[in-house]
Amino acid sequence: MERWYAVQVRTGREEAVLQLSKKMIDGSVLKECFIPYYERMKRYQGEWHKEQYILFPGYIFLVTEQVDELFWELKKVPGLTKILGDGMEFVPIKEEEKVILQKMGGSDHIAEMSKGYVIGDIVTVISGPMKEMKGKIKFIDRHKRLAVIEIEMFGRKTEVRLGLEIVMKLSADTRLLEDDYEKDTI
Structure with a gap:
């Protein structure tokens, strides 16, 4: 095997x-x-x-x-x-x-690279490998287009850097039409 x-x-x-x-x-x-x-x-x-x-x-x-x-x-x-x-x-x-x-x-x-948007404090990843990693984002550096996620690797929790481009940031009271983006909140 x-x-x-x-x-x-x-x-x-x-x-x-x-x-x-x-x-x-x-x-x-x-x-x-x-x-x-x-x-x-x-x-x-x-x-x-x-x-x-x-x-x-x-x-x-x-x-x-x-x-x-x-x-x-x-x-x-x-x-x-x-x-x-x-x-x-x-x-x-x-x-x-x-x-x-x-x-x-x-x-x-x-x-x-993953792509996503932020509404208030909620990050929604719309494409890329981070789309599957709900709840694992620890930190986002929008200026460096980078996210730190935590995954289980080598038998322990490991922090890993991945590319993330935030294509839009809106305040918490802004509403998006459901058709505009897929709902996949992390």
């Missing part, structure tokens, strides 16, 4: 370790190796630019059916800190965590 494993690496070396893993680990053992990214907008030179950032700094993800063989293959790869486990054996990420990663990033493992 194919399982996903999180491997800790030195922050800032994720891409280098990913490339080494793809090159050095036998393809029959390693089905996929990836880094989840998120998109966000950044303003420079007077314009907004879409950029990608690592969703979980310090981690890469490996997909395999043969975890014991993967362990020996990882010995060849410099820069790996450790594969997450319980001290006795390697523990794959939970199925719910895998589903969250798949919903957020799809097959490309890139969480696209």
